[in-house]
Amino acid sequence: MKRLQKTLALATAVATLAASQFALADTTVQLYTWREQDKALFDYINERHLIPGVKVNLNVYTEDIEAKLRIDMQTNRPDLYHAKAGSAWLQPWINAGVAAPVTDLGIDLSAFGEAALAGARGLDGEIYGVPFVMEMEAILYNKAVLDHEPATLEELEATFADLKAQGIIPLHVDGRDGWYLNQVLHETILAGMTSDEWAIGVVEGTTCFTDDIYVEAMERFVSWRDNGWLNPNPLADDYGAMRTGVALGTSAMMIDGIWSATPASPMYQIDPTLELGFMPIPGNAGKVYGFTDAHLAYNPNSDKMDAVQKVLEFYTTPQFTQLFADLVEAVPASNHPVDVSNERVQRAAEMISNNSLAAQPFFEDSLISVDPGYRPLVSEGMQQMLAGRISPRELAEKIQSGLNQAGYVGASNCAL
């Protein structure tokens, strides 16, 4: 009898423990992203149970994230996903019913400024995600090779000439990848060498790509290639080759995003002691290209909506903002005050706030909602220009005529 009592007591204890474990078990949500640099952040969040009752499983696809999302949404697997900025990116997901305004879940967005929210705004004016990261594109340089920042274009070109004389490639660019050519190289040239007025005008349709300011900026860039200040065969080098050159110190500078300077960057696998500096192209505008890179969107058909809501709410908290700055070492999108000890993050945040181009053509509906739009036209044209197939004037005309034919808002102002 005693044995039976003991057995029953033990069984009850085990059942109670199991039930309590079950009750406490975290709900796992699937978050799809291309941002492998966020892995450490989510490991930290999950290990410390910072989102009560929720575990976030990060599905990282550095290439073809859209294709993966399209396929997996058919089985309703993603609960959350990092969305790219701009309504053109969002619209197909909204049309398919797999993106919905975060305000539907009562998410408080008061901690975000208009600049950050703009990237998550759909054509209907609703906000479809919680912005979380600002990015910046500029010249990144290896501090072991270049010990000073030229303040003018003339100084920059003199530095190029010195570096070339030392057998170092002054400026390395990736001529192979379409996304790099239109989103990074072209936009950084705009930020450094055109002007706020021109950039705002081109978005509104009041200035044109065929304007002198744009053509002269591209001519200056092409003169760098003609002087041998770029890598010898830009079209042979992909993004990895560009970053490898700078990490090894065989190239001094590259035009790239600040993400390459975060701890997750593969450049530090090549040289763990690498120190990267960054500066705008010191041209007419002398600005960097700052933008909201991503926002956290959700699948309204998810069957884990409570957990989804908790993750979205966590993204709006000061705690997430601080963790993001500390662990990802990138610039958070919210206005929560952050104690940033990292000098690089601090400087990037200041540059984005105070010295970035006033408009971002790459994300503007007026330019990218047309078909074929700004992005393919720029990427094809930049590659042709780098290969010497077309001149800067022809690049300008190619972009302008392509946009005009596709119904660009400024077509009448910029008729060729």
Next chain:
Amino acid sequence: MSSTTSKPVHRISYRAVEIIQRNLLLAPGVLLYATFNFIPLLALFQLSLVNWPGIGPKVYVGFDNFTKVLTHPYYRDQMLNALIQNLVFFVVIIVCFLLIGTLLAMLLSVKTWGRKTYQVIFFLPYPMAGAAVAYLLDLFVHPRGPLNAALVQSGLLDSPFPFLGSEDTALITMSMFYTWHRMGFAIMLILSGILAVRSDLLEASMLDGASRWQSIRHVVFPVLGPAFILITVIVMVDVFNNADYVLLIMGPEAGPLRSTDIMGTFLFRTAFGGSADTTDTNFGMAAAIGLLTAIMILPAALFLALRNLRQQ
């Protein structure tokens, strides 16, 4: 008095048995083909009639996708470019297969020391995964890769040669990758053809005074015809429908300057978008491109296959 009634015996004719046996033997293959090829082909046609970005509602557009691909300059020019480059890609590969493959197969057919080792070496790349081959060969011809290092250090070149960075050489380099990877397959097929040549025919030709070249030309080559046709059909179908190397190395943009764009990359870019722009995607148009590709290569593939059957 007993009467016996003899029942007529219904025997199935030999011809009927033959037909039943033939149909039973064919049935599994036909069923498998219908399930995995024919029904999907019909589904592909259905898909080609809609505008669908891969998610959400499908919008029926009739034959608009075909019209757009064939008449809209932006898409038509891309398709023509891809088609012409696909033909070049195919011709380079098939010429290499038939010339180098035949040469190597003939060398392997001679009973010499180490023949088996060479057979293994030539066949070794074939079972390797396409992705592994693509990355290995990309590293091999890279400006910082071993090939360029050897060429520069030996003084043959002053600076690295942009094998994949020049629009003049990128497609040929890609076809060399394919050739290197699949050459073992061609060699094995041709070798089996050579080994099937009856030795008495060769001996007879030599007794009749034919030279070694004449024997090869008039006795061996005619036997190799079916192997050549089989290789041609298989390679044609493969290179017009797949684009694994280009997609893995050059991406869906198929650079530089679309010089490596073939039908497979054009189809992929239409369905999933390129790296330069991921917003304009249409599975319906991609299905239309797939059907057009099938229509383009079907006559040639059928002609070669039927000719092969007739010869046999």
